[in-house]
Amino acid sequence: MRPAYDDPRTTDQPITRAPPPPRAARGRRLGEEPLTEHLVDPDVPRDLHAFIAGLPKAELHVHHVGSASPRIVSELAARHADSKVPTDPEALVDYFTFTDFAHFIDVYLSVVDLIRTPEDVRLLTYEVARDMARQQVRYAELTITPFSSTRRGIDEGAFMDAIEDARKAAEAEFGTVLRWCFDIPGEAGLESAEETARLATDDRLRPEGLVSFGLGGPEIGVARPQFKPYFDRAIAAGLHSVPHAGETTGPQTVWDALIDLRAERIGHGTSSAQDPKLLAHLAERRIPLEVCPTSNIATRAVRTLDEHPIKEFVRAGVPVTINSDDPPMFGTDLNNEYAVAARLLGLDERGLADLAKNGVEASFLDAPGKARIADEIDTYTAAWLAS
Ligand SMILES: Nc1ncnc2c1ncn2[C@@H]1O[C@H](CCC(=O)c2cccc(C(=O)O)c2)[C@@H](O)[C@H]1O
Numbered sequence: 001m002r003p004a005y006d007d008p009r010t011t012d013q014p015i016t017r018a019p020p021p022p023r024a025a026r027g028r029r030l031g032e033e034p035l036t037e038h039l040v041d042p043d044v045p046r047d048l049h050a051f052i053a054g055l056p057k058a059e060l061h062v063h064h065v066g067s068a069s070p071r072i073v074s075e076l077a078a079r080h081a082d083s084k085v086p087t088d089p090e091a092l093v094d095y096f097t098f099t100d101f102a103h104f105i106d107v108y109l110s111v112v113d114l115i116r117t118p119e120d121v122r123l124l125t126y127e128v129a130r131d132m133a134r135q136q137v138r139y140a141e142l143t144i145t146p147f148s149s150t151r152r153g154i155d156e157g158a159f160m161d162a163i164e165d166a167r168k169a170a171e172a173e174f175g176t177v178l179r180w181c182f183d184i185p186g187e188a189g190l191e192s193a194e195e196t197a198r199l200a201t202d203d204r205l206r207p208e209g210l211v212s213f214g215l216g217g218p219e220i221g222v223a224r225p226q227f228k229p230y231f232d233r234a235i236a237a238g239l240h241s242v243p244h245a246g247e248t249t250g251p252q253t254v255w256d257a258l259i260d261l262r263a264e265r266i267g268h269g270t271s272s273a274q275d276p277k278l279l280a281h282l283a284e285r286r287i288p289l290e291v292c293p294t295s296n297i298a299t300r301a302v303r304t305l306d307e308h309p310i311k312e313f314v315r316a317g318v319p320v321t322i323n324s325d326d327p328p329m330f331g332t333d334l335n336n337e338y339a340v341a342a343r344l345l346g347l348d349e350r351g352l353a354d355l356a357k358n359g360v361e362a363s364f365l366d367a368p369g370k371a372r373i374a375d376e377i378d379t380y381t382a383a384w385l386a387s
């Protein structure tokens with residue numbers, strides 16, 4: 001069942017810091033036995049959805065264009081009559097139903113084609129931040145693919161100004177801190193790698209909010225090692241390495257990302273569960289996985305949620321963060337991803353708070369910023385449990 005979407009026109013509530021709502025008499029009962037030390041007391045079920053809705057969060061794996069809400073996409077589609085993207089938000093739900101990963105990429109690129117002016121970029125970025133703030137996201141590292149926009153004719157300087165304007169407005173108006181990850185669309189080859197590395201390392205161009213460098217797109221037929229020179233340049237320029245790996249290919253892709261691209265975090269890393277040595281390595285080196293449960297189902301990378309390897313990651317001691325990847329395209333949002341994690345891992349409020357703090361700890365935010373959000377999570381959780 002797809003969650004109903006808030007249409008900002010009808011629910012354009014001011015962004016507020018959610019106080020802990022009263023504990024519901026009987027909340028949702030959660031699934032299987034908890035894997036964490038925090039047992040969910042079946043006799044005192046709490047409405048974890050309400051807890052999650054107010055829980056301060058950090059999101060580390062979420063795509064710029066992939067986060068365009070149905071309203072934004074339909075508005076942009078209406079501006080461009082030549083687009084095959086539906087203008088009706090309802091028709092968009094069917095349009096965002098994918099037969100496989102390649103189909104997802106085709107649909108994704110049809111939405112990329114709608115972003116044609118710096119104003120489109122600014123509007124999209126600001127609205128994505130508004131949607132995040134509604135979910136109490138205090139900090140997010142938004143993955144942007146500048147190559148896809150500059151090659152479609154958007155001026156590179158105007159592109160950077162547009163995202164930076166939106167970032168500063170979002171922080172001032174919503175209190176949500178945004179940082180950027182620039183990623184290479186791997187299937188576009190070394191030309192796109194060169195362009196992305198140039199935009200990420202040229203001091204005249206690189207935006208103030210840029211913190212990391214990634215690699216997205218299909219993995220099949222797009223081996224990671226070829227991108228080593230570009231990641232070396234990005235790391236030398238002070239950026240953190242966070243490539244996708246192990247989403248639609250096996251554990252070797254994750255090893256390649258770790259060894260050749262010096263990954264500090266892994267996007268998805270789903271197939272790591274097939275290699276016990278890899279799981280042990282990720283746990284021992286505290287290398288976080290950016291887990292996006294519903295994404296893996298929507299792109300058919302994983303067959304069902306119950307088969308998702310997130311439980312294996314937790315059992316192996318691998319740091320797990322929860323993310324939404326391309327929320328409107330996958331009929332989800334970050335809060336729903338936390339609810340999925342709660343069900344799959346049998347978490348209670350403390351377990352969910354730990355998950356949220358994993359996201360903060362794995363982020364590239366400075367130490368004072370991390371401490372501030374972690375304290376907020378603890379204060380919120382304590383107030384909720386005391387209410
Ligand atoms: N779950 C995901 N897993 C992987 N990637 C994901 C995911 N979600 C979103 N993306 C994004 O999809 C794009 C793919 C773009 C791409 O493949 C491509 C190929 C050829 C030409 C061009 C072009 O622009 O001309 C682009 C990437 O930018 C990436 O950031």
Ligand SMILES: [Zn+2]
Pocket residue numbers: 061063216244267325
């Ligand atoms: Zn992704």
